[in-house]
Amino acid sequence: DTGVSQDPRHKITKRGQNVTFRCDPISEHNRLYWYRQTLGQGPEFLTYFQNEAQLEKSRLLSDRFSAERPKGSFSTLEIQRTEQGDSAMYLCASSLSIRVETQYFGPGTRLLVL
Amino acid sequence: AQSVTQPDIHITVSEGASLELRCNYSYGATPYLFWYVQSPGQGLQLLLKYFSGDTLVQGIKGFEAEFKRSQSSFNLRKPSVHWSDAAEYFCAVGAYGTASKLTFGTGTRLQVTL
Numbered sequence: 702d703t704g705v706s707q708d709p710r711h712k713i714t715k716r717g718q719n720v721t722f723r724c725d726p727i728s729e730h731n732r733l734y735w736y737r738q739t740l741g742q743g744p745e746f747l748t749y750f751q752n753e754a755q756l757e758k759s760r761l762l763s764d765r766f767s768a769e770r771p772k773g774s775f776s777t778l779e780i781q782r783t784e785q786g787d788s789a790m791y792l793c794a795s796s797l798s799i800r801v802e803t804q805y806f807g808p809g810t811r812l813l814v815l
Numbered sequence: 816a817q818s819v820t821q822p823d824i825h826i827t828v829s830e831g832a833s834l835e836l837r838c839n840y841s842y843g844a845t846p847y848l849f850w851y852v853q854s855p856g857q858g859l860q861l862l863l864k865y866f867s868g869d870t871l872v873q874g875i876k877g878f879e880a881e882f883k884r885s886q887s888s889f890n891l892r893k894p895s896v897h898w899s900d901a902a903e904y905f906c907a908v909g910a911y912g913t914a915s916k917l918t919f920g921t922g923t924r925l926q927v928t929l
Contacts, residue, residue: 705858732915743819743905743919744859757916792858804917806851806859 703728705807707793713813714783721779722810726795733776734804735768736792737761744792750776751798783814817842817908821920828896829928836891836923838880838906847909848889849917850880854902862904865889876900901927 706725714720726733731752736744747766748758752773762768765783770776780787790811794804818841828834840846847866851859863874870882880891889906903924907917 734915734917736917741921743907743921744917746916746918749915759916794859803861803864805861808856808858 705793705795705805707791707807707810709810710808711811711813713815715815716783716785718783719779719781720783720812721777722791722793722812723775723777724793724795724807725775726793727805730795730797730805731773732796732798733770734794734796735776735778736794738790738792738809739788747778780812783812785814788812788814817846817910817918819906819908819918819920821904821906821923823923824921825924825926827926827928830898831895834891834893834896834900834925836904836906836925838889838891838920839887840889840906840908841887842908842910845884848880848882849907849909850874850878850889850891851905851907851919852902853905853922859905862891896925896927898927898929901925 708723734749735747738744746759747762748768750770753770765781768778790809792809793807796804820839849864850862853859862878863872865872865882873879878893903922905922906920909917
């Protein structure tokens with residue numbers, strides 16, 4: 702069973718540094734989602750892709766955030782000039798567009814900005 | 816805008832006792848509704864979902880939920896809790912027709928005493 706995988710699982714960085722996270726969806730899934738979860742909160746939607754097209758971005762996704770899915774398979778989420786407020790769990794999910802209602806989540810990348 | 820309220824932040828039940836976790840949603844039309852469970856270090860796992868039809872839906876691990884339109888609720892139940900059910904539970908709502916953007920509640924942490 703190859704579920705959604707995310708790399709790295711943990712990242713510690715200093716304020717001002719850039720970080721990049723990777724998500725590998727379930728192989729036949731053409732939709733890929735990014736969420737952010739802060740302590741004590743539920744996940745918050747950031748953005749999603751259908752194949753390589755980024756179809757929606759949340760207002761939470763500031764200019765310092767950029768997500769790509771260049772070949773419609775894996776995706777990267779980059780945060781430039783990290784701030785302490787970026788500390789959170791970043792979750793990736795994938796689904797089939799014919800069954801958009803079932804999103805399968807990866808284990809997440811926990812980011813700590815010092 | 817869609818929203819979800821989980822009024823109970825933390826619930827403690829004895830093993831073998833019944834469980835009900837509350838979820839209220841706000842959405843202008845018929846929503847897609849979900850319950851996910853998150854264990855420490857794990858990603859979100861889908862327990863069950865509701866789109867239409869029978870308002871009582873069965874999920875995995877012996878969980879069920881009932882959609883009550885008049886009360887805008889989608890409460891999660893289990894007749895007999897096991898110690899392994901201790902986790903964080905999230906209710907989520909998705910927009911009808913796409914469900915591409917899930918809106919989550921803040922979660923309910925379930926503690927099970929032996």
